[in-house]
Amino acid sequence: AQTVTQSQPEMSVQEAETVTLSCTYDTSENNYYLFWYKQPPSRQMILVIRQEAYKQQNATENRFSVNFQKAAKSFSLKISDSQLGDTAMYFCAFMKRSGANSKLTFGKGITLSVRP
Amino acid sequence: DTEVTQTPKHLVMGMTNKKSLKCEQHMGHRAMYWYKQKAKKPPELMFVYSYEKLSINESVPSRFSPECPNSSLLNLHLHALQPEDSALYLCASSPPAGGTTYNEQFFGPGTRLTVL
Numbered sequence: 001a002q003t004v005t006q007s008q009p010e011m012s013v014q015e016a017e018t019v020t021l022s023c024t025y026d027t028s029e030n031n032y033y034l035f036w037y038k039q040p041p042s043r044q045m046i047l048v049i050r051q052e053a054y055k056q057q058n059a060t061e062n063r064f065s066v067n068f069q070k071a072a073k074s075f076s077l078k079i080s081d082s083q084l085g086d087t088a089m090y091f092c093a094f095m096k097r098s099g100a101n102s103k104l105t106f107g108k109g110i111t112l113s114v115r116p
Numbered sequence: 117d118t119e120v121t122q123t124p125k126h127l128v129m130g131m132t133n134k135k136s137l138k139c140e141q142h143m144g145h146r147a148m149y150w151y152k153q154k155a156k157k158p159p160e161l162m163f164v165y166s167y168e169k170l171s172i173n174e175s176v177p178s179r180f181s182p183e184c185p186n187s188s189l190l191n192l193h194l195h196a197l198q199p200e201d202s203a204l205y206l207c208a209s210s211p212p213a214g215g216t217t218y219n220e221q222f223f224g225p226g227t228r229l230t231v232l
Contacts, residue, residue, distance in 0.1 A: 037223075044226070045206060045223035045226075046223070047220055047222065103161060104221060107158065
């Protein structure tokens with residue numbers, strides 16, 4: 001079974017600053033995806049970024065980038081130039097790549113507040 | 117069409133009512149999911165449909181009954197619910213990645229359900 005741990009329940013960052021959200025996971029699988037999902041107060045869950053485990057290069061999407069350390073089973077999200085619209089709950093998630101029924105395993109989430 | 121839609125946005129029902137939630141996607145995704153989410157918690161998987169067949173039921177009580185009439189539509193029929201079933205119900209879908217494996221999940225905006 002897989003587990004995903006987000007140990008920080010809340011973080012706060014000043015607008016335009018950079019913030020890093022932590023995530024660790026545990027699995028015996030070798031072929032998997034990792035995701036960061038964002039859920040603003042409007043409650044729509046949005047995919048922010050995904051990383052395939054076999055790729056060594058860290059994924060980036062505009063202001064969002066990850067630091068994927070496969071050996072350490074760590075998958076942190078860096079948000080650069082934070083904006084007020086980044087205020088949301090962020091969930092780290094794991095999904096096995098192989099086999100049927102691709103279930104997401106979520107962490108508990110972290111609430112990020114961006115201060116003006 | 118590049119989104120998952122859900123209706124209704126809000127639903128209030130009594131414990132003796134029968135109601136249905138609807139989810140639709142026209143992206144050609146072949147896996148569809150129902151999740152239940154309580155405030156400030158990660159989504160909990162309820163059901164997975166793969167190619168219109170129920171592939172996962174996470175031991176959900178029978179008062180929740182899923183239905184997948186076709187590849188674009190997913191319903192959740194509700195009957196004799198309890199107040200503790202009040203939550204945000206999220207639908208998601210995934211594009212196929214070969215065989216019965218799937219890529220990332222895309223979520224709808226959810227239906228906020230209140231059971232009185």
